[in-house]
Amino acid sequence: MRTLTEHLSQYAAYHRDTRNVATHVVGIPLIVLAIAALLSRPAWPVFSGALSVTPAAILFALATMFYLKLDLPLGFGMGIVSAASAWFGHWLAMQTTTLWLATGIGLFVTGWAFQLVGHLRFEHRKPAFVDDVIGLLIGPLFILVELLSAWGLRRDLHVAIHAADSATR
Structure with a gap:
């Protein structure tokens, strides 16, 4: 299994333009929320109906x-993001089917629009997941690391990621 730095460095190689990263800071959270919402139905009751399990809960637990x-x-940190996303998805899934679907699909399409603008207009390179599907899991983590670094946290990791990426150029 690759290390954290290896995963993030490989992902960073597809995200060198700061404008592309900025589109991802918006697009990836929208996609995560969309997935949480759209996979929050169906819900299967467990423990005599005290809790329910959804495809979203399973996906976010595994991630x-x-x-x-x-x-x-x-x-x-990603667990907190996952829990908040799953809560949002659960809340939205309890709304009308029309609102649930319209919001979920709207978030998904809007998030991917941001992604495509970033890659087609700014980066001029295909998304990382095209070459490695794990990029779909690494994207949200990459955004968390970028935000933490901007807030002065985990800068050592941020430097290591971009140093490894620079070495591969």
Whole structure:
């Protein structure tokens, strides 16, 4: 299994233009929320109906385990993001079917529009997941690392990611 720095460096190689990264800071969270919403139906009751399990809950739990295996503090941060996203998805899934679908699909399309603008207009390079599907999981983590670095946290990781990317140019 690749290390955290290897995953993020490979992803960074597809995201060198700061304008592309900026479109991803908007687009990726929208896509994550869309997935949380659209996969929050159906809900299967467990523990005599005290809780319910959804495809979104399963997906976000598995993704969080992946993130925790890569890095405990970042995995914990992604767990918070996952829980908040799953809560939003659950809330939206409890609304009317029309609102649930319109919002979920709208978020998904808008998020991907931001992604495509970033790659086609600014980066002029295909998205990372085209070459490695794990890029779909690394994208949200990359955004978290970018935001943490902008706030003065995990700068060592940010430097290592971009140093490794520069070495591959």
